[in-house]
Amino acid sequence: MKIEEIRNGKLNESYYKIEHPSGLTILVLPKAGYSSSYAVFAAKYGSIDTRIALEDGSFSDIPEGTAHFLEHKLFESEELAAFERFAKTGASANAYTSFDRTGYLFSCSGNFKESLEILLDFVQKPYFTQETVEKEQGIIGQEIRMYKDVPDWEVLFNLLRALYKVNPVRIDIAGTQESIAQITADLLYKCYGNFYNLNNMVLAVSGNASVEDVLEVADRLLKPAAGEKAKREFVKENPEPETDYIEEKLSVSAPQFMLGFKEAVQTPERTAEERLCAHILLDIIAGKASPLYKKLLENELINTTFSFEYFEGYGYACSIFGGETKDPQAVASEIKNEIGRLKTQGIDEASFERTRRKLYGRMIMMYNDVDELANELAATFFTGNGLFDEIEVCKAIKLDNVRGRLKDLFNENGSALSVILPL
Amino acid sequence: MGFEPIVKMIAPGVRLCAVQTGRFKTGCISFSMALPLEGDIAANAVLPYILHRSCKKYPDFSCLNGRLAELYGASLTAGVAKLGEAQLLSIDLTSLDDRFSLTGESIAKSCTELLLDLIFEPDLVNGSFGETAILREKRLLIEKLESELNDKRVYALRRCEEIMCAGEKFGLDKYGTRETIEKLTGDNIYNAWQNMLKTAVIQIDMVGSGDCEGVAEALAAKFSKIERSPAEINTVFVQTAKETRRLEEKLPVKQGKLVLGFRAGTRDKSDQAAAYKVMTDIFGGGTYSKLFKNVREEMSLCYYCSAKLDRHKGVIFVQSGIESEKAGMASEEILRQFDAVKAGDFKPDDLNASLMAICDKLRGIEDSPDDIASWYTYRILEPVLKTPAQEAEEIRQVTKEQVVAAANRVTLDTIYMLSGTGEDDTDED
Numbered sequence: 001m002k003i004e005e006i007r008n009g010k011l012n013e014s015y016y017k018i019e020h021p022s023g024l025t026i027l028v029l030p031k032a033g034y035s036s037s038y039a040v041f042a043a044k045y046g047s048i049d050t051r052i053a054l055e056d057g058s059f060s061d062i063p064e065g066t067a068h069f070l071e072h073k074l075f076e077s078e079e080l081a082a083f084e085r086f087a088k089t090g091a092s093a094n095a096y097t098s099f100d101r102t103g104y105l106f107s108c109s110g111n112f113k114e115s116l117e118i119l120l121d122f123v124q125k126p127y128f129t130q131e132t133v134e135k136e137q138g139i140i141g142q143e144i145r146m147y148k149d150v151p152d153w154e155v156l157f158n159l160l161r162a163l164y165k166v167n168p169v170r171i172d173i174a175g176t177q178e179s180i181a182q183i184t185a186d187l188l189y190k191c192y193g194n195f196y197n198l199n200n201m202v203l204a205v206s207g208n209a210s211v212e213d214v215l216e217v218a219d220r221l222l223k224p225a226a227g228e229k230a231k232r233e234f235v236k237e238n239p240e241p242e243t244d245y246i247e248e249k250l251s252v253s254a255p256q257f258m259l260g261f262k263e264a265v266q267t268p269e270r271t272a273e274e275r276l277c278a279h280i281l282l283d284i285i286a287g288k289a290s291p292l293y294k295k296l297l298e299n300e301l302i303n304t305t306f307s308f309e310y311f312e313g314y315g316y317a318c319s320i321f322g323g324e325t326k327d328p329q330a331v332a333s334e335i336k337n338e339i340g341r342l343k344t345q346g347i348d349e350a351s352f353e354r355t356r357r358k359l360y361g362r363m364i365m366m367y368n369d370v371d372e373l374a375n376e377l378a379a380t381f382f383t384g385n386g387l388f389d390e391i392e393v394c395k396a397i398k399l400d401n402v403r404g405r406l407k408d409l410f411n412e413n414g415s416a417l418s419v420i421l422p423l
Numbered sequence: 424m425g426f427e428p429i430v431k432m433i434a435p436g437v438r439l440c441a442v443q444t445g446r447f448k449t450g451c452i453s454f455s456m457a458l459p460l461e462g463d464i465a466a467n468a469v470l471p472y473i474l475h476r477s478c479k480k481y482p483d484f485s486c487l488n489g490r491l492a493e494l495y496g497a498s499l500t501a502g503v504a505k506l507g508e509a510q511l512l513s514i515d516l517t518s519l520d521d522r523f524s525l526t527g528e529s530i531a532k533s534c535t536e537l538l539l540d541l542i543f544e545p546d547l548v549n550g551s552f553g554e555t556a557i558l559r560e561k562r563l564l565i566e567k568l569e570s571e572l573n574d575k576r577v578y579a580l581r582r583c584e585e586i587m588c589a590g591e592k593f594g595l596d597k598y599g600t601r602e603t604i605e606k607l608t609g610d611n612i613y614n615a616w617q618n619m620l621k622t623a624v625i626q627i628d629m630v631g632s633g634d635c636e637g638v639a640e641a642l643a644a645k646f647s648k649i650e651r652s653p654a655e656i657n658t659v660f661v662q663t664a665k666e667t668r669r670l671e672e673k674l675p676v677k678q679g680k681l682v683l684g685f686r687a688g689t690r691d692k693s694d695q696a697a698a699y700k701v702m703t704d705i706f707g708g709g710t711y712s713k714l715f716k717n718v719r720e721e722m723s724l725c726y727y728c729s730a731k732l733d734r735h736k737g738v739i740f741v742q743s744g745i746e747s748e749k750a751g752m753a754s755e756e757i758l759r760q761f762d763a764v765k766a767g768d769f770k771p772d773d774l775n776a777s778l779m780a781i782c783d784k785l786r787g788i789e790d791s792p793d794d795i796a797s798w799y800t801y802r803i804l805e806p807v808l809k810t811p812a813q814e815a816e817e818i819r820q821v822t823k824e825q826v827v828a829a830a831n832r833v834t835l836d837t838i839y840m841l842s843g844t845g846e847d848d849t850d851e852d
Contacts, residue, residue, distance in 0.1 A: 010523075011448075033446045036787040083710035087772070090779030092709070109786035138723030145678040146726055146744045149575050207790070251674050253569035288488035297484075297559070303566045324566065354492045361495025361519045367448045368792060423675055 003211065008388045010395075013367055015377065015387060016211050020218055023225035024198035027377045028214050029206040029387075031370060036109040037207030038370040039116055041123050042378045044202075044230065045070075045195035046100040047173040048314060052194050053231035062191060063182040064168075065140075065175015068097040070188050072136050073128055074104070082122040091115040099169055100313045101382060107371060112209050113217050120203075120221040126192045128185040137180055144174050151256050151420045154248055155322065159258045159418035162246040167235045169316045198225035204377035207370035232268075234315050239264040241416040249423045256420040258322035259332045260311075261410045268315045272389035276359070276397060277405040278310040278319060283355045284347055284402075285338060286321060292338040301331045314383075319409050328419045339410045347406075352399045363391045426789060428799060430808055431639050434646035436653025437625040440799045440808060441635035447792050448523070450531045450631025452538055452638070453515040455800045456623035459656050460510045460592045465564070465599025466607055466615035471501035471512040473552060473560045473612065474541050482546040490537070495519040497534055507658035507692065507735030508592040509804060512619070514541060515796070520632055531633035535641060543645050545616070551609040552616075560612075561604055568598040575841060579680035580742060583839035586670055587684040591659060593736050622654045626803040630792040656804060660737040662688050664836035671750075671840045679747035680841040682740055683757060688832025689737040692805075696734055697817040698825035703732040704777045705826060706764050707741055711776040713760040713769070718743065724753050739833060747842035754838055765830040767823060774823055785815040 001021055007014040015029035045067050051059035075082045075095070086093040091108035093115075104123050106115050147153045157172055164170040174180070205214055241262055270278075286292050286308050296302040306323035325331045366372050373387075380387050431439045458467055481487035491497045497518035504511045518534045546553065572578050581596075588594035598604070627642060629635055664686045687699060707714035707730025718728040728743035745753045763769065788794040788811045802808050 031790075034790045036790045087709070087711040087776035087780070090776075090783035092780060092784065107787065109783050109790075135723050139719060139726055142678065142724075142744060142746070143726040145746075148677040151573050251572065251575075251676060253572045254566065256573075287492075289485050289492055291485070294483075294485045298555075300562060303563050305570070324570065354489060357525075358492035358496035361497070361523070364448050364519055364523055365496070365517070370790065 006386060006388065008391070011364065011367055011388070011391070018211065018215070020222060021224065022198050022218075022222035024218070024222055025202050025381060026214060026218060027202065027204045027381060028209065028211050029373055029377060030210055031207050034208045034370065036107060036370055037112050037205065037209045038105065038107045038374045039119060039203065039205045039209070040103045040105040040374045040378050041119050041203050042101050042103040042201060042382075043196050044100070044200050044232070044382050045102050045191070046098050047171060048099050048168040049195065049230075049232060050168045050171065051233055052191065059233055062187065063175060064171045064179040065173070066183055066187065066191055067102055068174045069136065069140060069180055069183050070191055071095050071097045071102050071104075072140060073132065073188060074123060074126060076132055077122060077125055077127045082118060085118045085122070086115065089115045089118070093119075097173055099173065101378065103375065103378060105374075109208070113213055116214065116217045117221060120217060123196070124221070124223060126189065126196070128188045130185050133183060133185050133188065140174060140180055141177050144172070144177060147172070147174070149250070151250050151252050154250060155256045155258045155418050155420045158246045158248055159260045159320065159416060162243045162416035162418055163241045163260050163262045163318055164237060164316065165242040167237050167316050169313065195230045197227040198222065199228055200230045202378050202381045204374040204381070206373040206377065232314060234268045237262070237264075237316070239411055239414050241414060244416050245419075246416065247419045247421060249421050252420055252422050254324050254326060254422065255328055256323070257325050257328035257331060258320055258418045259335055260318045260320045260416055260418070262414040262416070263317040263319070263409055264411065264414065265315065265317050269383045270312050270317055272385055272393045273397070273401065274405070275310060275312065276390055276393050277402045278409055279359055280352065280355050280397070280402050281405060281409060282308045282310060282319060283358065284351050285342065286335065287355065289354065292334065296331060296334060301325055301327060301334065328417060332417050336412070336415070343406055343410075347399065347403060349399055352402060356394065356397065360391070360394050363394060426795070427810060428808060429635055433639060433642045434649070435651040436623070437642070437646055437651065439627045439629070439635070439639050439642060441629040441638070442795050443632065443635060444630070445520075445632045447631055448520055449517055449792055450520055450534070450633045451515065451517040451629070451792050451796050452535055452633065453513060453628045453796050453800060454538060454542055455511060455513040455626050455628070455803055456619050457506060457509045457511050457656055457803050458619065458623050459654055460505065460508045460595055460597070463611060463615055464510060464595060464597070465603040466611040467510055467512060467619065468503045468598045469560050469564055469604075469607065469612055470615055470619060471503060471514050472563065473556055474545055474616075475499055475501040475514050476560070477546045477556065478540045479544045479546050480540050494530055494533055494537075495523065497530070503597050505593070505597045506801065506804065509656045509658070510597055511803065512623075513800065514538065517793070531631065532637065535633065535638050539641060539645060551613050554609070557607070557609050557612060561607055564598055565601055565604050568596065568601060568604070575674070575676055575678075575680050576742065576744065579682050579839065579841040580740060582672065582841065583682035583684045583740065583837055586668065586839060587738070587837040591661065593658070620649050621651060624653050624656060624803060626800065628796045628799045630795045658692070658736055660690055661686055662690065662737070664834040667835050668837045670837070671842055673842050673844050675844045676841065677843060678744045679750060679843060681743045681745055681750055681753055682839045683754060683835065684837040684839070685739040685741075686834050686836050687732065687734075687737040687739050688834065689734065692734045692737075695825070695829055697814070697821050698829040699732055699734065700781065701774070701777050701818060701821045702764065702826045702829040703730050703739055704781060705769055705773055706730045706761060706830070708777065709780050711773055711780070713763060714741070714757065717760055718753065718756050722756060724749060724756070728753075728757070747840075750840045750842065758835070761830070761833075765827065767827040771823070774826065778818060778821065781818050782815045785811040785818070
């Protein structure tokens with residue numbers, strides 16, 4: 001078994017990367033002095049995996065929302081459901097499905113090994129019946145309907161549908177009531193078999209836990225994996241959006257908007273440098289210290305809900321600005337003008353330095369939080385990066401690197417505006 | 424582990440609570456001000472926001488935010504909360520620990536100075552807050568107040584509180600009303616600031632390796648110029664509901680929101696606090712609770728159904744998102760589950776699960792600087808600051824009899840249902 005220590009002197013943090021004989025990669029970041037721990041056992045299987053690879057290399061469709069449905073159902077077992085087992089350790093257990101992964105997790109401040117044992121056990125023991133699948137359709141149906149009333153969620157998914165023609169990032173993570181109605185116990189077993197093999201998974205732990213603690217449990221519980229990494233399709237997109245405007249009416253106090261710029265990606269994953277440059281540029285364009293933010297706030301075009309993000313995952317990347325506004329078109333045009341101005345006039349060294357320092361600080365701040373660390377360990381592992389990559393890039397990055405990204409990130413013909421209007 | 428905070432009285436009604444530790448990458452300092460939830464609520468609500476947007480030294484929020492970026496992305500936030508019938512205003516600053524400074528500048532010291540500047544040295548024009556700032560903050564506060572509609576879960580809870588506690592201070596909105604905010608003048612806000620400095624109950628919470636003696640001295644110097652007479656802040660506890668009120672309101676929503684409001688039966692915020700916490704948790708807390716196991720898992724009625732105790736007012740709210748037409752069935756089931764708790768119909772394992780889960784969470788607080796700071800902030804009105812470890816000790820002592828006794832003091836006050844209008848109930852995609 002290969003155990004490698006990856007250390008960052010400036011942060012004074014280390015994590016261990018273990019290639020377990022079962023095929024699973026295990027990442028452990030111990031935090032001295034902490035009483036709490038967080039563990040996440042994740043599969044590289046998310047809502048964008050709407051097709052399953054067949055032996056001949058082709059792909060066949062599975063219903064939208066299957067990854068999320070499977071996540072809900074895995075908590076059940078033939079005997080005691082996972083939640084009832086965690087009730088005996090005091091740990092707080094949960095799970096999530098994102099666009100590109102599914103994570104099962106617990107946090108605890110005692111009985112770590114007992115809880116880890118439950119986690120590793122139940123995720124490796126699927127138990128689905130037609131009856132329990134049907135029961136879950138009611139619960140998830142309510143989850144789907146709940147999100148239909150959440151303007152922040154609707155404005156984002158409408159934007160993704162506007163930006164992307166074919167990439168499955170455009171579909172809802174939980175699917176639709178119609179799509180989940182097609183899910184059967186057999187289908188769940190098939191997807192489980194394809195995506196939940198240890199070669200396609202990772203276990204990430206942070207906090208009050210040692211490599212020895214984790215391995216003691218892992219050695220007992222992990223069953224050697226049959227099968228290989230699941231194949232994921234890189235769905236290429238045209239640089240242009242499906243549509244440049246999308247609108248919906250909901251019961252809200254004021255219009256909500258999201259303006260997204262689609263990046264024409266040539267490779268499925270972004271590098272640490274690409275991500276960092278995007279974060280720096282977004283903050284220079286629209287951060288609270290920027291001239292644009294001041295102008296928008298003073299012209300009463302935004303309020304404190306205004307925010308921005310670099311939204312990226314396997315096969316897609318876009319830069320998004322959003323919030324509440326009385327005039328979505330006017331905000332969108334102000335943002336586009338400012339980007340145009342930066343493209344022609346350039347970015348000054350002072351605002352670059354200030355932003356770089358801010359992001360450096362914010363990245364270090366993450367190292368307090370065991371939840372965030374374990375999830376970040378899992379996420380960076382699936383994208384082929386290391387946990388410390390971005391902070392290392394931040395130390396060395398130059399203004400020229402950032403300038404070069406402005407054109408790729410903000411293609412004038414690649415944007416779309418999503419708006420929620422009051423009823 | 425098991426931090427004891429250093430607690431110092433700085434001036435009448437002004438307390439510093441410092442948890443000194445070098446374990447975190449950050450330091451945080453939070454300035455909290457409690458006032459009775461009455462009088463010029465809107466003017467008080469504007470205060471933390473207007474104060475955190477500029478000061479004499481950084482008169483414009485762009486240069487203030489530039490300074491925060493230079494301080495390695497220090498994060499400055501302002502907020503207003505309700506704590507029983509107190510209005511709790513706060514301004515918090517989180518920054519990187521000094522050992523990460525690239526220039527040798529003490530980040531903690533600079534941040535403390537900045538925070539004190541924001542609170543004590545605002546950017547005044549002829550003895551008042553500037554016209555532009557006032558207009559901006561009034562607009563932002565009105566938009567914040569009205570955006571409560573956007574999150575239907577929050578909105579429904581707020582409506583239930585308002586209806587159930589009509590005529591009590593607790594029924595008022597923490598931001599005031601649209602009309603009172605619109606009417607605010609520079610004088611109102613200036614007076615609210617002066618009144619806050621003189622009469623608010625104030626607590627400064629620090630977590631990290633920052634110099635707590637230095638902060639105490641700086642605070643003492645600021646408050647030595649102010650004649651303090653801290654306000655009496657009391658919350659009225661209505662111990663028993665009269666008769667159950669039922670109200671249904673309609674909005675064009677896809678999912679209905681059901682809220683049940685109960686009177687806990689407590690006399691004050693410390694009355695049987697541990698037993699009530701456990702009782703509410705067994706009823707509708709974790710995945711081992713009655714509501715999760717039955718209303719969600721057994722009956723598949725909802726995605727969430729949970730109970731929350733507000734010990735500062737002695738009320739309990741159950742919230743669930745359900746099909747509008749199933750409101751009756753869901754509320755019956757929720758009450759049936761509550762009757763089971765009252766009858767002691769839960770296993771020793773359920774009680775144990777709850778005690779373990781609560782204590783596990785309490786231990787976890789000490790691993791997060793934000794959680795530590797807010798733990799003490801929410802105890803601003805308590806004469807003695809209990810640590811999470813002390814509270815865990817009390818939780819461990821709770822018996823089944825105490826849980827059942829607490830449940831039997833609870834009465835149902837209001838059932839509120841936010842239903843769909845029925846026009847938009849079909850899924851179009």
